[in-house]
Amino acid sequence: MLYEQEQVIQAFKIYSTLAINGKAFKEDLRLYLADDSIRGLVDQFAKEVDCTLLLVGDLIYMIPLSINSPYHISNETIKEKHLPSRAVNADIYMMYVAIIILFGEFYDSYQTTEATRDFIKMEDWLNSVNDKILSLKGYDEKELMELERKYEYNWLAIVDKWDALDDIKENVQQTARTISRMSFMNIVKRFLEKQELIEGIGNNEIQLTEKAKAIIQRYYMELEYNREILEFIYSLEEKEGDVIASHIQD
Structure with missing residues (x-):
């Protein structure tokens, strides 16, 4: 033409x-x-x-639409602009998983293309992430390494990162330097707010923006690679006895 x-x-x-x-x-x-x-x-x-x-x-x-786009936010940019100064790749993996789980909370574990809730409390989001990580810990190290090869996600690093976050500090006043699970969730929250994907509505509650809903409904759940990751994360169930991966120390 x-x-x-x-x-x-x-x-x-x-x-x-x-x-x-x-x-x-x-x-x-x-x-x-x-x-x-x-x-x-x-x-x-x-x-x-x-x-x-x-x-x-x-x-x-x-x-x-892809990591090949010059407008895709690179891992280095995320570390430099959105994560603490000593952040490593494990922080990025953990952020990705937290975001996948958050979106899944709004879309019935990705079983529906329409949002099934209007908002979520930060503590409920944190608890959902914690439940999924506990389920991952039910796999032994060999199984996790096999899952890493299949999904190209560093599950061992994700489990270790979550364990390293000091949940003992959850009940004390949070500061920018507090290394805790909730403070990490707040870092992810601020990143998503800057991307205009969520917004706070008070009472420690957040909701998806219309931009987020459009992206999730039209693209996020349709990409074949994403689909497998989403299905895996939401297939995680706690194994009986909460078997802890051998590389994790109590």
Whole structure:
């Protein structure tokens, strides 16, 4: 299809706005909505960098679809901007798992494409993460290593990281330097808030944003790789006797 020069220029201006800011108000991008040719060009530009555009409420978001996208947040960026200064890869693995579990709490363990709850308390999210990690500890080290090869997730590091978080400090006043499970959950919460995926509603409760719902419903549960990870995490059940992995010390 041939495009006029002005259409290409207008489309690139719209794409540039989204590429720089990650979002824009529909009102400011009226041409994207009104002109099929310009919209097609902008969508094509986004596709070239492994992104898609989502229309949510009054906003248009540009969302990276793969780790190959230059707009995907790298592990190094997460460590530098969103985690404590001494964070390692295990912190990132733990963050990913906490996020998967959080979304699953809203979508009935990923059994439905519509949210089944409006909000969740931070302590309930923490307890759900704790339950899943306890279930992981029911596998021995050899089994966990096999699961790592299958899912490309470092389950041993995740279990060790969670154990290293000092839950004895949960009942004392939290500070930015308190190394505890709840303080870690608050770090993940702040990351998700900055990405506009959740918002606090008071009483230590959080809810998903419309942006998060759109991403989860349209993409998150559809990707084959994600699907296997989600099914595995939500298949975890505590083994009888709470057998602890051999590499973990009481």
